[in-house]
Amino acid sequence: MDATDGAEGTAALDRFLRTDPADVGCGEAMAVLHVYAELVDRDPALAEAQYAGVATHLAACGPCADDLAGLLAALRD
Amino acid sequence: MASSEPAGTTPGPRLLDADSAQWIEELTAQGAAREAGLARLHDLLTRAAHREVRRRAPRLGIAGPELEDIAHQAASDAMLAVLAKLDGFRGESRFTTWAYAFVMFEVSAKVGRHFWRHPTVAMDAEDWERLPDRFGLDPAHAVEWGDLVAGVRRAVDEALTPHQRRIFVALVLNHAPLDSVAVELDSNRNAIYKALFDARRKIRAFLVANALMADDTRGADGRHRRR
Numbered sequence: 059m060d061a062t063d064g065a066e067g068t069a070a071l072d073r074f075l076r077t078d079p080a081d082v083g084c085g086e087a088m089a090v091l092h093v094y095a096e097l098v099d100r101d102p103a104l105a106e107a108q109y110a111g112v113a114t115h116l117a118a119c120g121p122c123a124d125d126l127a128g129l130l131a132a133l134r135d
Numbered sequence: 136m137a138s139s140e141p142a143g144t145t146p147g148p149r150l151l152d153a154d155s156a157q158w159i160e161e162l163t164a165q166g167a168a169r170e171a172g173l174a175r176l177h178d179l180l181t182r183a184a185h186r187e188v189r190r191r192a193p194r195l196g197i198a199g200p201e202l203e204d205i206a207h208q209a210a211s212d213a214m215l216a217v218l219a220k221l222d223g224f225r226g227e228s229r230f231t232t233w234a235y236a237f238v239m240f241e242v243s244a245k246v247g248r249h250f251w252r253h254p255t256v257a258m259d260a261e262d263w264e265r266l267p268d269r270f271g272l273d274p275a276h277a278v279e280w281g282d283l284v285a286g287v288r289r290a291v292d293e294a295l296t297p298h299q300r301r302i303f304v305a306l307v308l309n310h311a312p313l314d315s316v317a318v319e320l321d322s323n324r325n326a327i328y329k330a331l332f333d334a335r336r337k338i339r340a341f342l343v344a345n346a347l348m349a350d351d352t353r354g355a356d357g358r359h360r361r362r
Binding site: 065066067068070071072074075076077081083084085088090091092093095096119120121122124125126127128129131132133135 | 183186187190191227228229232233235236238239240242243267270271272273276279280283284287312313314323324325328329332335336338339342348
């Protein structure tokens, strides 16, 4: 990560340390990723509303977000 | 972490779209029809795996035969997973979307395994000098963040379990990919994420308790707000 000033850096640390109890975790997100991906493809806002805990997880988990990105790329290919 | 039961995941028979129904018919047929279905599935998954490893390749630093090998392995294992779980496909998505998801998971797992063939860092190495850089903290501004970073290290020492500490060190200090840590610890992505999730929560609570971070999760009445 590129160096930044103290305030931005501590904000990045603060964001990393924040956890959201709504986060469903990888297991549950992976179990519905195929359903979520099709919904995101049709209506991203609806996907986020209908699967709020999954959306929360995907915002925090790089590997699951990468799997979703790959799945969406496959759907759109 | 919360558990959710989103609409559309309740068990029960579902109507399949025509294409998905054809996939299921072929893959549950006998003889030549099934063989043709298996060949078609293998082709679908192989193409998806190759596309996916090419998509990830620039970030992975893997190319050529190694990349092709990851794609082939991922496609083969995805095929086994799809066939093993075929009875569980309930048509909540198109069959191909469901099958592609297995490709993504297998590519992630294979990439995680590949990391340890050419590791850039030992999983348990503890170089705390790396921590500021992980969050882009400029040494020129160390006076602004020195206490906070020292607090994080104290929190790791005092608040985390040995397992949580190991996960934090591997993922944050050593920047090991999460799936590679899961492989190394003979665990899975969910368990490693959960350990890091708990570690993050504990570290933040420690920093708040030691007045190193503001507790903005409390409302005006002093009670914790649900985030």
